[in-house]
Amino acid sequence: MAPYVTSWSAEYDLPCALVERPDRSIGHATELPGDRDRQGVLWKQVASHRGQGRPEFGKVHPLRQRRAMERLLCQVCGNPADQNSDGVLWLQVDHHDDWPGWPERMASTEPPICRPCAALSTRLCPALRRSGASAVRVREFPIVGVRGALYRPGALAPIAAQAGNFAYGDPALRRVQASALLRELRGCIREF
Template sequence: MNGRPDVVPYITAWSAERIPTPLVTARPRLGVAYADEDLYDRDQEGVLWARSLLKQGQGQPVFGRVHPLRQRQAMRRMLCQVCAGPADRTEQGWLWLLSDYRGDWPGWPELMGSPHPPLCLPCAGKSVRVCPSLRGRFVAVRVKEPRITGVLGARYLPHDPLLGPVEQVTVHYRDPAVRWVVASQLLARLHGCTFVDLEAELAAHKGQ
């Protein structure tokens, strides 16, 4: 019998939390909507969100699938995406781990939109050892001012939402197209980014 992994991030979805996708339709001025929509299905910006049960720890962790509500909580409250404690913050900003794409544009990752919440230092150290997407190709960044600007989610066609989602997109809250998206993750735009030495910060943290 296989045991559970030692580290399961707070934002990771569990197999017992999956529910059937509700019937998606459209409403005037609202855009995409659920046929049985209630007050908890939209955020304060009026964007529709994917549904999921709250049964953390039940079943098996579904790595690669993010729980929508826990991801929103971590991003809005600046919680560590792994342990849900406060993310680490210094004068340089909150701690983020990012896959290394420094060749994407000059000044990367400044102004990048990230769906990944920040981390505390101990969990950052664990993450670079066990997370396949970070192993050997990550950067540690301090972010002075992360701003919630939009969502990642499934885009539906305005003329026929019953056809189902056509693609995964990232969209700004001010973009009218957000009305046709069922969101699954918040995006934070990273302002004031500084590369840092994670190993040095971990060593200093242990010496305190």
Template sequence: MTRPTSPAALVPWVALWEGESRLEPVRVDPVSGAVRYEREEPEDRDEHGVLWMRHLGPRGEGRPLFSRTHAHRQRECMRRMLCQVCGEPITPRDGRLPWLLPAGEYGSRPKRLHTTGTPPTCRDCWALAAEHCPHLRDAGATALEAGQVTRWGVAGLHHPPGGGEPRWTGCGYEGTAPAALAGMLAETQLVVLSDLREVPLTGEDGVL
């Protein structure tokens, strides 16, 4: 995939489009709240048995919905360390992976670890993202390098036992009851970034 080179071309690979915003309906067990598709594919569930949202429709149709992410592409970014902007595999530097977070999400104090649903951004895309992404441009961006990335859990719609409206929530794989995980329809992979270093958005990488 060719990296974007202009603001008009800057539709992040992970972004959801209007044409693919419909979701495959799920069947919900009225007693347990467990969710399933009528016809499931192996990739519909992760290694913990959590069901993932299945978006319908083609990428690139209609308007891009910059504030939302495509569940499958977001998950692929986290699992395969793909750049959320260009979709290319990210090559670690000195064993460390680059991340670009909204400053408000990361906060003002250095951390040893941070839990996030924001996928990685390769260094080559830092400048374009920081300059043209409305959220990063307005709120500021924090550039990080992570020594370790651990898949921690998911965020999505949880269907409660006994019926009732599903609600948006996040949960970790460990320490969450299997019945609760069975009721999750995941949209976002959550990871823990550890061994963190803040790095400048300037310098030899040619950013900003």
């Protein structure tokens, strides 16, 4: 079985047109109730057909990623992530050579994980075996922004200009179509 947040081949971008709104923000021509988060940020419309077709490992389904991050669900099984007095468990690719103090204050798009799935993932996931991963207990993990595509005005419709991470409160968010939620990891303790 594929991880909870993994996209499947039957899950495709919905054919929705992006439009300029009168306030110079972007929107979907026909917005659905879940198209914006609590901060008013526009989210990518993607079909949800989990388990149909083939798993597309390495491609994350935006709405399941968002749900797992908001509710602190395990990114692999979709059940509650492991939590104890030291914090919530996260499995992160080890970047301690690139990031002084890694993973402290790092923004992560990876949802937390439960203990059984952490052990299974480090054993079975080729990407984690290749790059190395560490289990980290995190005491504070505020939602700080989104990863997505920034759009500039175009002659007929908004045009994708650049992808990146955008903090809540950034004025550019009015022109971003989000694909992942970001949490900042604080109070980190390496577990294994």
